[in-house]
Amino acid sequence: MSLGLVGALSIVRFRTPIKDPEELGYLFLVIASGLAAGAEQEVALIVSTPLILFFLYLIKDKKNSIGESGVICVETNKESYEKIIKLLQESNIDFILSRLIKNKDLYSLDILANEIDIIEFNKLIVDIENLGVDKLTFISNE
Numbered sequence: 001m002s003l004g005l006v007g008a009l010s011i012v013r014f015r016t017p018i019k020d021p022e023e024l025g026y027l028f029l030v031i032a033s034g035l036a037a038g039a040e041q042e043v044a045l046i047v048s049t050p051l052i053l054f055f056l057y058l059i060k061d062k063k064n065s066i067g068e069s070g071v072i073c074v075e076t077n078k079e080s081y082e083k084i085i086k087l088l089q090e091s092n093i094d095f096i097l098s099r100l101i102k103n104k105d106l107y108s109l110d111i112l113a114n115e116i117d118i119i120e121f122n123k124l125i126v127d128i129e130n131l132g133v134d135k136l137t138f139i140s141n142e
Contacts, residue, residue, distance in 0.1 A: 075135040
């Protein structure tokens with residue numbers, strides 16, 4: 001039985017492209033349910049399956065409530081750089097200045113933003129655009 005389990009897990013892991021850890025949780029749930037049913041462990045199957053599904057639901061619900069996160073990349077001049085930093089400090093966005101490159105009069109900023117509220121984010125983007133930035137990019141962590 002253990003040799004069969006190793007074979008099943010290797011097929012799941014290496015033959016199936018898994019992009020989300022939640023998918024892997026469901027695959028392991030199905031494999032464990034099959035093993036419990038094959039080993040005639042109905043009580044373990046009946047007790048554990050709803051419990052595991054409940055925990056997977058809680059994880060999914062929390063994941064959906066956290067919101068997006070990503071990196072805002074901005075290229076601008078010195079005057080706009082100072083105004084952008086002030087805008088970020090005044091906004092409700094949780095941010096970290098992860099990279100700053102200064103090349104003569106050109107400033108390149110990478111701002112890591114967590115738990116982004118889309119309305120606040122759009123307002124921030126419009127405010128940054130109004131400062132006359134040269135280039136603005138958002139890269140999602142998803």
